[in-house]
Amino acid sequence: MAQETHVLDRPPEGASADWTIPQNWDAYTPEEHATWDTLFARQAKLLPGRASNAYLKGLEALRLSESGIPNFEELSERLMKLTGWQVIAVPGLVPDDVFFDHMANRRFVAGNFIRRPDQLDYIQEPDVFHDVFGHVPMLADPVFADYLEAYGRGGNRALELGALKHLGRLYWYTVEFGLIAEPEGLRIYGSGIVSSSAESIFALDDPSPNRIGFDLKRVMRTDYRIDDFQQNYFVIPSFEALLRATVETDFAPLYGEIMAQPDIPIAEILPTDTVITRGTQAYARSKG
Template identity: 60%
Template sequence: MLQEASSKHGLAAGEQCTPQNPDWTIDQGWANYTAQEHAVWKTLFERQTKLLPSLACDEFLDGMAKLPIGAEGIPDFRRLSDVLRKHTGWEVVAVPGLVPDEVFFDHLANRRFPSGNFIRKPHELDYLEEPDVFHDVFGHVPMLMNPVMADYIQAYGQAGLRAQCLGKLPQLARVYWYTVEFGLVEQANGLRIYGAGIASSFTESKFSVQDLSPNRLGFNLERVMRTHYRIDDFQESYFVVKNIAELLELASIDFGPVYARLDSGPEYQPGDVLPADRVLHRGTGKYHLDRRQGG
């Protein structure tokens, strides 16, 4: 299973790597993982599970505890799916990496979560351009054990197919980014992580909740759909839901009127704070300012 460090996966690798199956699914090839690849999983798993009990939301920790996931090695998708189906009707399917949007949405709409079957190299522990099996499984799958998140992500898949037809995919993608990937939630013990992009990142887990630099703003759908995001670094702003159940409201929204309003009006930059925002923490912006100045 070990790949050259320069290799790309899935859609990023070009047409020559398109799988034969129209839905881009492949066999996970669990028996082919090398000892080195299992060791990378172990390193990532152990440091995140030491860190997250004080940073991740209750729903994430509960889901993790009920899944066949451990430090011993990369999980078998078949075993994960057996447990997921019993709880929320989801399953994990292996794909070679990034897949076309319509394929991704169709999987989600049918309660199939596509996960890359490859894992990052030892020198890529803290940053990877493409989502790998650690991001996809460790970051996403625990929250799929939660009925609210299970329904929300399925609804997002259904909405994505419609948004693609209407030419509104960039705006809808921002909702996924600021919730499923980089969302925070208010809980009795403070702000906690539920987004997979944060939960699977050692450095951003601490930055998102504890650092003074980023803004932490109350979630507002239209505000989020007008807001650009960072794909190359930590987020400048994190949007916070009051509880995970708030996501159910998004799952039942008719996006048609929202899309109509988005045809005009402003677009916001990642670090903007607006007068109408519910500001939980106004960030200093120091981290990104230092990065821009080369500090």
């Protein structure tokens, strides 16, 4: 998930100076591995025809279908060969600059704990299923791998410019909740969607949310919710287009521009939007 809050300001006991901890793979119980397998089986059935080609290809290439919680060392070895990324364990949320430094160096930080069996559908803190099943397959895609590395550098720059709120929305609406238009139709690539069985249906099929063509400045001005299904999804035409709009763009002047403008409320549609689906917002309204 996006790094919004953190509790600690120095690494906890047992963690290294860069906040990493051993995954401690041998300590997982059979029940914990079984939780992974249950979640995996459910998503594996749902995702063909829903997840982007890049995501499905990554899942395959990394052999995430092997039983049990992946061992980060073995996973990193496979991922390293494909795109030079690694997966490292951290104790929950880490400070923003630590998160960005790892990312800028192609190290993806993941939680090592797994949700309890009574939390299969929802957890607040990202666990190993969200972090590994949700995020890591996309890191096997060379274009997305470059995007996330550049995002890490951009994160530290946004910190200096006081623009983290704006950059964080880009992460939210792409890395976590992004949709892509593929020749066969809309597909999901955001980790928050692919790791959630209910949202992987809702994001594509439900009449409630807006689906809007991706526009960088628009996205960086748009509020989001962290407590329920999204009311807006932004659709990129391709990962190459996302890369061009972000990696090859200097954000400093954009931050100046958007900081002088009001935030856009969650479900609002603007006259300048490319609307793919105008949502009814019935789901959000039914929740009060």
